Structure formats: C-alpha cells, structure tokens
Amino acid sequence: MTKTNRKTILQKAVHQWKTNPLFSTGMVLILMIILQTIALGFDFDSFGAWFSYWSRNWINILRNNSMVGIVALGMAFVIISGGIDLAVGSTLVAVGAALMFFINGYPDGLLTSAGITGVPAFAIGIVVCLVMGALLGGVSGTLIARQKLPAFIATLGMMKICRSVTQQMMQTNAVKVPTEFLAIANTKIGGQVILPIIYWAVIAVVLHIISQKTPFGRQVYAIGSNERTARLSGINVEKVKTLVYVLSGLLVSVSSIIQVARIGSMDYANAGSGYEMDAIAAVVVGGVSMSGGKGSIVGTVLGMLIIAVMNNLLNLMGVPPFLREAFKGFIVIVAVLLQKKESNS
C-alpha cells in the first residue's frame, strides 16, 4: 500500500518536473540549499549557533545578489518579449553618474525655490537617475521597436556608448555621498542590513503582478510568443516593446541607487560590468525561453537564487574564485539542456 503510494508520488513528481519549469527550478534550488546546509556544518546539538550562522550567510547571499536580482527582473520582461538588453550594466554606471552629479542637490536650492521642503536634497539625484534610466531604455526600445533594429545590436551599441561617455565625463568627479543617502540601503532592520533584500522582494512581487494580471504584462507574453498575431489582435506592439526597455532601464536605475547607497561611491570603469550576462544567466536558469513568450518572474527569482547559492556553496567548499565562473557557465548550459528536453517531450 505504502509502496504504491510512494510510486504515484514519484510519478507525479516526474510529471511535474517534465511539465512545470517552476517545479524543476524550485527542486534544483532545494537540492542546492540542502547541500549548502550540509556544507555549513549542520549540527543538531548546537542548533541555535548553527542557525544564526546559517541565517547570516543567507542574508549575505540575498543582499549581495539583490542588485543584479533587480536588473534580472527587468531582463526577464525583455527576454519574454522576445528581445535582449545588453546595455543594463553600462546603463547602471550612466545613471549612477547622473545620480552622483545631483546627489548634493545641484543646483543649490532648486528644491526650496520650487517650494518643495522636507525632502532631502538628494531627491533630485534620485529623480534624475530614474528619469535617465527610463530615457536610456526608451532609446533602446525605440531603436528596436520602431527602427526595427535587432535588440542585440541596438543594446550592444547602447552598452558601448553609455560606459564610454560616462567614463570620459566623470574622470575628475569625486563626490561625497551624503550620509542620509547611505541610509537608503544601510538602515538596520532587526539589527540586520536587509533593506536591499526588501526592495528586491517588493519589486519582484509588483512585477509578478504586472506580468500576470495586467494587460501590459500579458501583451508582453503575446508579443514574445507571436508578434504577428499580437499586432493583428490590436496590440500596439511598438509601444509595448518600447515600454519593456523603459522598464528595464528604470529597474537598472533602482539597482544603481541601491548600489551607490550601499558602497557610498561608484566605480565608473567596473560597476555593473558583467551584470547583463549575470542577469541573462539568472533569467535563463529560471526557465525563461530565449526565443520569448515563456517564463516567469518567480522563475527568474529562483534562477537568481540558484546561481547565488551555488556561488556560496563553491565558496564554502573552498573552490578557487577563478573556477567559480566556470560552474556558473556549466549550470546555465545544463539548465537550458533540461528545458529543451522538457519542451521536446
């Protein structure tokens, strides 16, 4: 009796694994967490001490990955729509530069002269940063949706332009970031620096709802799956596609603000570099199809966590840092191989 039951549960699990990408991604994550738990030296006798070590480790993982995690959420929308955004990493420094430029309220007294009081001076910096992120995304989106450039090419161009121009312009700009600004990311909650994690989580929830419950979200899926049908269903394909890149740019801005608030500075040569590939990796591991139309925000978060936990695991096991990227590459390839199998069966 128990035997047959066990069998059906196993069969159900296999079926889920094959048909539900979220299930397989989640299972991989659970497996990784179990391995990680073992690697952290789980010990029942001193459970309390172990647990506090374990949770500190987890807060570190989540916080360190929250910035790329937010960028990956925008990337998920872009890839579901059938595109790609290579410009996220350099957009991050471009909008970061804009933020730094205005972070001390330049020009002085703008806010007070406009009659706005009770807002810190760096609010201008934040607004400019967000607007600029949206604009840069809008430029990529317009090139792709209206000028019909391949997304790869348009965002590759934007990637080169953004970082290069930013580095040239910000050569001599040494800005002191006000301490109130640092509080955006570093205010302790329950004795822990978890604000970046909370931002990530809130944004993920909002984007999940947008992707599943709004016409815009569903239209993104429709366009990614079949652009012709979408257009012939009365969807303004150009507008939706442009908005997807605007959204990606906005999220990059948010990520940039958190990063500046975390570190208190911005390294224009290196900040955000590799974000595009890390974000794409998370999205793909999370079950989003590179050809568009398939995948989810939840999957993207899981994908990000899988990569993050794996990194942590490699660290705990003492794998040399140079080799860790290889594991990342490995898991991306394996994830897509598994998905291919699913869609074939």
Add this chain to the structure above:
Amino acid sequence: MNLKMKGIVKSFGANDVLKTVDFHLGEGEICALLGENGAGKSTLMNILGGVLQPDKGTIELDGRTVSFANPAQSLGAGIAFIHQELNLINDLPVYENMFIGRELKKKSGFLDHASMYLETKELFDRMGLEIDPGAMVSSLDASFKQIVEISRALMMNASIIIMDEPTTSLTDPEIERVFDMLRMLRKQKVGVVFISHKLREVMEICDRYTVLRDGVVVADGWVKDTSIPEIARDMVGHEVNSMGNQRKGNTGKEVLRLESLTQEPYFRNVSLNVHAGEVLGVTGLLGDGRSELFRTVFGAEGKYSGKIYLEEKPVVITSTKQALQLGIGYLPRNRKENGIIKDMNILENGSIVTLPRMTRFGLIRKADQTAEFHRQKDALRIKMENDADSITSLSGGNQQKVVLAKWLSANPKLLILDNPTQGVDVGAKEEIYQIIHQLADQGVAVVVLCSEAQEIIRLCDRALVMYHGTVCAEVSGESMNEHEMMRLATGG
C-alpha cells in the same frame, strides 16, 4: 509498391486515436485519406512515415512485413512524407535543395555543384518539368516548391509519397500544375496518399478514397463510385448542407466605404462599400491583393493613398489598435502564424483583444475575462475542456472559433474574415457559416475574403472579384456562380 497497413492501433494515454485501422495503397494509385480534424489521419500517416510507432498492427510492403523506428528508415524503404510546411531551404538554389543531406562531393571534399546541377536537370527533363535547377527556391511559387519536393523524393527512389493537404495555399492554376505532377507519378507507378479537405479535388485527381472518423475507417472505395455529398456524409456522420446562401438579409446603413484606395504594388484604385447586416465576399486568385487591401483597412500594412470612410466619416487608419477602437475586427488567414499564440492557453487566446477593457485599477478581472469568454464559447459551441489547456490541444476548427471569439468579444461593427474556414473540417465549416450569418443578422457588416467559389456562394450576399490588385467586377444572385467568378478572377 503495394502497401498494406493492417490492424493499426495507436493511443496516446487514455485517448484512442486509431482503433484497428486497415489502409492499403496499390502501385501507381492515388488514394485520398479523408476525415475531419482529429479523425486520426495524421497519426496514421505519421506511423507510415516512421514518426510514430503503432501499439499494434503491421505494415507490409509488397507482402514483406516492415517496421520503422524513425523517419529515416521509412524513407529508406521508399516512403516520402511531404508535409504542409515544405522542407526546402529558400536561400539555396533548387539543385542544392535536391541534394540536401546527401550532397555530391568531389575528391577534394568540396561540393560538386556541376554534377548536382546536371543530375537535377536530367530528372526534370525526364519528367518534362520546366524548372531551372539553378533558380533560388525563394523565387519559385508554392506549386513549384511542392514539385521540387516531390522530385527530390523521386530522386531518393520513393515509390510512395504522402502529401498532407498539398493544395491549401495554392491558387487554381498552381493546383492544376501539382495535379499534372501527380498524374505523372501515377504513370511511373508511384503511389500517392493524398490528405485533403477539398472534396472536389479528391473527385478530380484520386483513384480511391478512405474515410476515417474517430479512429475508425468508416468508408473506402473507388472515387468513381461515389459523390461529394456521400463522402462528406461519411466524414461528418450526418448530412451536410452545401447549398447556396438562402438568407434574406436586411442591409442597413453604410459601415465602410473605400475610395480609390491604393498601396503599390499590392492594390490600386479600389473603391467599395459594405453595409450593416451584409456579407460581402471578396474573391480572386492568390496574389490578387485582397488580403493586403483589408489588412490595410485594419491598419496593419502601413501607408496608403485614397480615402477610408467609416459610417460616413473619413478616417485615417495607421495602427491595428486604432482599427480595433474604431470597431473593426480582423480574423487573419494562416491561423498558425497569425491567429493563435501557441504559448498561451485557450482563455488567453480568446480574450487577448479585449484585455484592456476588462480591468479594474489596472488589473485584469479574471471573473469578467472568464465570463465573457464562456459567453462566446457557448455561442460558438467551442469544444474544449479547461480554459487553461493549451490552444494547440484543440482541433483546427475549434482553434479558429477561439480566434473568432476574441474578435466577437470586441463587438466589432465591421468584421473582416480572411479565409475563415482554412484547415477547418466539413462539420465545423458549416457551423462557422451559420455563425457568420447570425452576426450579419445582428447588424455586423461582414467581409469574407476567400478564393473558394463554393464558400463565397454559400456565404455572401454579393461578391467582388479582384484581379491583380484591382476590383474587376461585382457579382450577385445569378452571376455569382463558379464559372463566372473563375472567368473574372483569371482576368477573363
């Protein structure tokens, strides 16, 4: 080669698709394999083609029992499967396509273009085909592409050729060209399985026929001993009305008027009008510009010159979204490419057009969405199980109804239907005809684009015939008959 398939059984899970089916094909015989969508035709042919393996049953070639584990083995035994989506590479010349996967090479290892060209030419000459082996496949029309595929099968010594709805996207002269090829195959003792929904073509070209219904052979015999109504009855299981349009429509005010609409090179100087409660047919041969014309009216084709009036008011239509807001609906041709979104479920496919109207605080109200879709589902009698099932799990006719449902939800004043019964089986066709008439009775102006004269006669109150981008005549009543329309459409 004599083919006998005996007692073939195949099921997918609990779904018995084939229940002990016998099928045979003699040497040099053209046998029609008929049946509604979902009757099991594709499954049977996929078994013959080595794509699927039967649960039970045997396949015999000239009395020898064979089994195919994959398509390559089937091809090796001389059976070629020519799918609806042709398997040619557009950007390569014909002769290279003829040798795809088994290219001739010189000793040096480089391609031997000269020999491939010559062998192709010899084959074409032998069959009396006037195709330049060096022409790019992309420059050939659909019929010649098919002929190239058939020739390739012959080059690989195929003695049985399976053709899945070969004429769906062909114009009449092209169909005739493919039929000439089939007649030639018959002379060369090549057997052909001809899967089709077009019974008139079956009567014209086939020797024998086999009808499947729900996985069982319900009829087979010689084509000369039967008739279209009889076959249609076998396919559906009941009588099919294939008479003319007997509705007495009350036409209301003008809904659409076009004045000298032009978009080079597709159509020029098109003027027409459609009234509420009217079914207007627009027919012609493929390439006559009617699809482009009405896609332009729907805002999907870009700039045009001339004037469009909707309910007497001049409008400039630049996007599909605007067309939708103006009350225009458009059911496109080629459902797979233009009609359905395969990654979305039935409910979403049926409501993608009207989603923005079903929101509160920006969020989609699932209850409204479901209620509206179910209203359409019941009205259109869509056969389906769960809203969340994949759209591709439905038969062609039901998929088409879902596409129709998404437009009916938008309550269009003007509904343009481009080839509305493409790939739809006989029974569902009749249902779609009735739905179209009901819509017109409710005061919708309906435009039906179709190249099948039968369908125009069955559906429309009057019809325009297009030829090379211009409207060359209007027919109605007595003059709306197959001969007259064909004469006009061919430029006569």
